[in-house]
Amino acid sequence: AQKVTQAQTEISVVEKEDVTLDCVYETRDTTYYLFWYKQPPSGELVFLIRRNSFDEQNEISGRYSWNFQKSTSSFNFTITASQVVDSAVYFCALIPVSSNTGKLIFGQGTTLQVKP
């Protein structure tokens, strides 16, 4: 099966807390790409990061960081010192290269609410 699971449906934190959004994926491919997208209340989908399966280095971009662990098939996303503007739905997604359809396999999304 090719699938992405975001087990956390909703998370609520208070501003300045750190928060981690979990993403677990399944694929039979050895070459694949993982993505995170943000969907703010306005509804558009904002690309955050792409990671290929051969690059397990963690990445940090400002307050955002991503932890990719092939051993546990996880690609978790951490927001440090959360802000109200981080409130959104966050989607993790997978493209197995063998699919040849360009289809992103999305998780169900995690709704993050950051309270002031």
Added chain:
Amino acid sequence: EAQVTQNPRYLITVTGKKLTVTCSQNMNHEYMSWYRQDPGLGLRQIYYSMNVEVTDKGDVPEGYKVSRKEKRNFPLILESPSPNQTSLYFCASSWNPTLPGELFFGEGSRLTVL
């Protein structure tokens, strides 16, 4: 500005009344795709197109048609909409689906079928 443009952004219609959601991209992308987003289900692919005149079904194609007569446009057609097609629809495009990069999404079209 590089963008994917969808129209209409919001639409309320009635069962059986044919409608078309247009999608246009200005990035000369080969690949275009349609997704629908429903609560608890994430986003699911409806149709995709590798290039002009090449289209194929995604995971949930029933009740939809598409065409790709020009590289920049990829309209989604609902011949006879039904209430279960009430959803948020996204068009997306990218350079080359076999070398996955960023998929650029439109702003979404919220459709309600009564």
